[in-house]
Amino acid sequence: MKMETCALVGGCVTDYIAIAISILSMILLLSRLLVPFLVHKVPRTKNSGFWIPIIHVFASFNLLLSIVVSVNFLKFTKRHWWQSCYVWAVWVEGPLGFGLLLSCRVTQAFQLYYIFVKRRLPPIRSYIFLPLILLPWIAGAAFIHMKKPLNKRCHMGTYWVIPTATLHTLYVAALVGFTGAIWHIEFRFDELKDLWWGILFSASSIGVWVTAYILNEIHDEISWLQIASRFLLLIMASILVQALFSLSSSQPLLTQISLRRKAPQEFETMGQALGIPDSGLLLQTEAVQVIDPNEPLDKLLLDKRFRQSFMAFADSCLAGESVHFYDEVHELGKLPVNDPVRRIYMARYIIDKYIVAGAAREVNISHRSRQEILTTADLAHPNLFNNALNEVMQLMKTNLAKDYWSSMYFMKFKEEASMRSNGLELEQMTGLNFSPRLSSVHGADDPFHQEHFSKGSANDSHDSDTQ
Template sequence: MAGGCAVEGGCPSDYIAIAISTISMILLLSRLILPFVVHKIPRSKGSGFWIPTVQVFASFNLLLSILLSINFLKFKKRHWWQSCYLWAVWIEGPFGFGLLLSCRIAQAFQLYYIFVKRCLPPIRSYVFLPLILLPWIAGAAFMHIRKPLNYRCHMGFQWIIPVVSLHTLSIIALVGFTGAIRHIDFRFDELRDLWHGILVLASSIGVWVAAYILNEIHDDISWLQVASRFLLLVMAGILVSTLFSLSSSQPLLSQISLRRREPLEFETMGKALGIPDSGLLLQLEPTAAINPSEPLDKLLLDKRFRQSFIAFADSCLAGENVHFYDEVHELGKIPLEDPVRRIYMARHIIEKYIKAGATMEVNISHRSRQEILTTSNLADPDLFRNALNELIQLMKTNLAKDYWSSMFFLKFKEETSMRSNDHDLEQMTGWNYSPRLSSVHGVDDPFHQEHFPKGSGYNSFD
């Protein structure tokens, strides 16, 4: 029988493993929080934020449960809160590994419906996640009733098969959803992140089973006890770091650098998707005169006018309607033959403007909102048409009348006039005048010189 720190905990390798898992947890928190802190990005209220948050919570539970259930730390006496069934069964099972894996299944489920079925998932994430967590809760309750754990929080051999089977079935479900979306040309590494997670999950279960068997068979070898639990905690740290991903829930956020000095490479989804001229104003763009009597929807097609109108609307704290128009306009630039990019953009617009509680929720009718949320084709070119018509009418009634008498319009007129004058000047000075040809030829022309190549045999002094 092993003794000393191998049984009681507190070996040097134990503290090294704790340090590694702590670093993993800190890195995990930084990946979740820093994009919002560094770049002041508004936090979404949907599953795009809370699923990654639950992943971090589950990761913390998993690491802490392994730490407290396998005697990494040496305690002088045992306390009630060190119960094996609290940490090794409930926290490590349903609210640790099970919850972590269920979050990834929920994300893969969302990707399957959005990109393969081309519609929003029929079950909300906050309903789907508890449903797939039910087998884990039932298993933990059954173990708590039967109490198969010994004083070292180890279970008998007869329990290893059902426990491993539950883990394996969850991974098979994740593999199934991932395999169903493998043909999609994702733009933000969603598929790669899922496969990496599956690989590490399978490796983690293999390490866990091997460590369990070695601990049970060779419980008299001290170094084996220490090494197996060290490997178990380090592997768990690698698992939580690899399994966490923002690409599935918030693809645009996953591309943002965490360094403050680096500018945002992709400020908008349009830029991230490579939509032509997304967010750009070229200096050589033709400048057209704006006639206030023209329909607003026609005027908004002019990019310079649209940006001026957006600035005015933002100053009135009513910019969400114009921003919505701008992003729907960007969506229209994506060819119909590219449904994946269209779905990315449509999903982004729905998350940002359409869903209840969205960061820039627009004021549209319930019918138009439900028409979008229950669509059977997210790549439909007319998906936002009714909502857009409603908002244009709303802007005509509210914003447009005030805009024509605002300083924003006066500034826009002045800039348009200056650009128009500069453009005319460029045209005048840009003529390609050909050099004047002299009517005097030969020796009568004092400026006429002929240059002959060397060795031509011509002597200019003859």
């Protein structure tokens, strides 16, 4: 395989530039995907928040490579079936390239619509919904393959451009429809802006693609037009894959720790990222509470210092997920009922982290309670996690509470409380040896090095630490 001998020296130069830009685009795309997981140690989830970006990168690679191969950037002898125009210009560039890119974005918009407008989890899983909406593209590619309208340069006749462009436009229209249905939601991150950018660049790409193919068919003899059109096709595709790529629609927090952030603000918990007052903070000015082991555990856990000590003990026993779940639900309880958007963010985060099967810290609750949460008709409901929390509390009372009172963690907690009550202010709590495995600071899902883009968070009330 070798680079095509160009009729003009400038043509070769522009081909090299276009290919170099597409390679840099893929490198940047991979960096944006991997940096949160490799550098910021964000845990890999099993849901669509991880697999949709992976599929997006795969589709982007297919799109760019198919354009390079099928639009005469590379010239080679087509000796095998997999080198034919119908493999690259129809299948790889179509269903596995542009079609898959748009399908990923439509799937993310579909999720946002159900979660924030319908206030429930989508009724169709992403791994089912994505292939379903890709079916029209697969059918179209199969039809073209049977009719074989491509010439030796992998170009269709002009009369084929209209139905093919219509198929492209259909997916952009679906994206516009879902985006229009959620435009009124006051998102805390960049979901809506990312969708509009995706629509803009998708529509622009279709316009460039249609114009380039029509001009190539009408003015086949003009070499500079051939060179310019394929240059624009590859450059536009490189821009498109960057514009469409965003983790915000499925994992909004991951977008904030991507390469585009400039002035990061560190958050240790999801509650802090959403602007929940005093989330995860241990204030030295807090009143010292006298801890009585005879008090109910659920009442004792309302004290933040006790909760941190108990959490550290549970982590040391490799059973900290129950306490962390309680802590996250406690933070959710600080959000007012009339703030459904933030409540949905927090509720969905808790579901992904603790409730769904195979979650990073899946809690041990009954199937009935789990399904009650997963099939809820209102993700912002104030009692969404009540039954699960009661079951988790019973497990903590049975398995952890009795051992805690005789542990060194409780002894150190009492010592710290005694020192504070005598007016000896500690600059930092060094007595609690938080487990690096599951503690709230060093857990696999944090720190959230997020940039807080929310509006009006400084005006939030509810500064108390009660549920």
